[in-house]
Amino acid sequence: MSDVQTDSYLGEANQATGASDHAAQSFLVWQILRSISGAKLVQVQAVTNDGGVTPVGFVDVKPLVNQLDGSNQAMPHGTVYHLPYFRLQGGANAVIIDPQVGDIGVAIVEDRDISSVKANKAQANPGSKRIFDLADGLYLGGFLNGTPQQYVQFSTAGIAVVSPTKVTLQAPLVEVDASTSFTVNSPQSGFSGTVIVQGLLSWLAGMTGSTISGVASYISGAVQFVGSITSNGHAIDSTHQHTNSGGSGLGGPPQ
Structure with missing residues (x-):
């Protein structure tokens, strides 16, 4: 039997609810099922973390699908506090993307009270007898959100x-293996330490024919040196020009 509400009746009951024992039992079962919290779309109201290198944190969320009273009037949910949120992490390795206020995600509700496990981060008895309660939810982000x-x-x-803003790579050793080429497109590049180039270098200082033939790499454009320059054990005076086989300019050690 259907228990669909009509305009003449308040609540979930209707004329057919008491028509038979089956209808009455069905109504009772559906009322119990409606009291169980399942997965819910929620919006983040507050976050304990802000992208720092910290242990995974918690969010306060608000369910987005309103409740309805017996007259089909909206009854918005209140805020649900302190739900653990998901981070992609294995041991000490993690991708840190903390939720932000306004994010839409889903709260998956545990079937038992998880408050003791949340507090101890270890196996524990349930904190109470409650079951399928939204307070025992776990937050997963990334639904119905905008363009990143x-x-x-x-x-x-x-x-x-x-x-x-900025991309930072931090490690004792950073290596880039490019089988074809490695290109940096930037109006300015800086190196704060020693730079080692394996292979010959050619300076193309804006002058035709200044390339040293047979080289493995080259610098194209004007080159300015500040400080002393040494080539093959010989000091180069950067205030004087020297001639190489390809043209004029600072082309190598003194002739």
């Missing part, structure tokens, strides 16, 4: 790392 401005993109064109 900072991202790692995987596509058929390759992998793109995009940031409107």
Whole structure:
């Protein structure tokens, strides 16, 4: 039997609810099922973390699908506090993308009280007898959100790392292995330490024919040196010009 509400009746009951024992039992079962919290779309109201290198944190969320009273009037949910959120992490390795206020995600509700486990971060008895309660939710982000401005993109064109501010690589050793070429497109590049180039260098100082033939690499454009220059054990006076086989300019050690 249907228990669909009509305009003449308040609540979930209708004329058919008490028509038979089956209808009455069905109504009772559905009322119990409606009291169980499942997965809910929620919006983040507050976050304990802000992108720092910290242990995974918690969010306060608000369910987005309103409750309805017996007269079908909206009854918005209140804020649900201190739900653990998901971070992609294995041991001490993690991708840190903390939720932000306004994000839309899903709260998956545990079937038992998880408050003791949240407090101890270890196996524990349930904190109470409650079951299927939204207070025991776990937050997963990334549903119905807008276009990102900072991202790692995987596509058929390759992998793109995009940031409107800064990209930092920090490690004792950073290595780039490029089997074809390695290109840096920037109006200015800086190196704060020693630079080692394996292979010959050619300076193309804006003058035709200044390339040293047979070299493995070259610098194109004007080159300015500040300080002393040494080549093959000989000091080069950068205030004087020297001639190489290709043209004039600072082309190598003194002749």
